Amino acid sequence: MVILRCGDVEVPAGLPGTVVSLPAIPGRRDLSLLDAAAAELLPEDPTPSLDDIARQPDVEHLTTPALAPQAPYLPEPLRVVVVGTDAALSAVLTRMMRGDYLWAEVAFVPVGESVAARNWGLDEPWSTALGGTVRPVPLIRTDLGIAVAGSATITNWEPGEITAEIIVNDHVLLRHEGREDVLFDGVFGARLVPMLDAPGIAAVQMREPENLELTFRQRLAHRFSGSTPLDPSSLATGRAVQAGGPALAVTVDGVRHRRPLERSTFYRHLRDLQIVRP
Structure with a gap:
């Protein structure tokens, strides 16, 4: 057991590993x-490599x-316990x-x-991490090549509505040209989270920007507008999410990519995450 203390955080005394x-x-x-x-x-992995899996004619590796x-080839398990933020876990x-x-x-x-x-329903994280x-x-x-631990967003690089097309598998989640002076209750991008099962990704439209800063009058109007941060009616699931636009901001677990992108794809990796959870 290797316990990674990420940042200035406390861990109990007497931990194993x-x-x-x-x-x-x-x-x-x-x-x-x-x-x-x-x-x-x-030292050597006797199981099929990633290239071997990709060449398989079926899609068994993308189901449950x-x-x-x-596991059968290991002399003992290796458990990595990450103590920190979602960004630390993503890293x-x-x-x-x-x-x-x-x-x-992997325990968190x-x-x-x-x-x-x-x-993952981690209500008692330490007991789950050590004994789950x-x-x-x-x-x-x-x-x-960035792993998503908790969530990710695809938004416009500059503040405001998004100009982009975002597709989940073959379903168009949004196709939109950003309008000026829209502060909320618009189309600001997509938020996605990993699922617990196949197909892998759940995505919804964002009706508000990630960091909404409003004046008093704007907050008052926002209060009575009925706007919600996400549009649940837009929910789509799939194995992959593809986005294209002139200047996209891609943020994974709170860490924004350093430059705008014209294209971005999220997809299910060929290997599954061995997470310790209830």
Whole structure:
């Protein structure tokens, strides 16, 4: 068991395993210890590679999430406990995905507000992390190789309504040209979360910007407008979400991509996440 203390957070005394203190959002070098631990336990992976899986004629690997096929070949399990924010968890999952050792068990103890913890029902995170069992879920990633822990958004790079087309599988979630001076109750993008089962992604339209700042008059109008942050009637599920537009802002677990994008894709990874949850 490796317990990753991400940022200035407290952990109980006397925990089993190794406690490692890392930055609030750890980087690749910070997580090299996980690479080493995985390589020591499984120097060679005898199961089908990602290329092998991609070449399979069926889509069995994209149905109900499954336990890692590497488990029988491990001398002992490797459990990684992440103590931190959703952004910290995203960084750890991204490193594990890129290193291709998602067979490792992942437990999460959230610090602050956490969409991932709500998604997974982590009401007693420490007891679950230390004594819980694995229940696999789909792992959702971007085409830039970033894993989504709790949620992600696709919005306009500049403040205001979005100009874009966003498609979930073959369903058009939105096709919109942004209007000027629309502060709320408009079309501001899409919010997506990983599902617990196939197909993998649930997405809805955003009716308000992510950080809504209004004057007193605007707040009064907003109060009586009946506007809601998300449009539940737009809910769509699928294995992939594709977005295109002149200047898109892609934010994963609160971390915004450093530059605007013209295209972005989220999709279910070929390997499932071995998450410890109730």
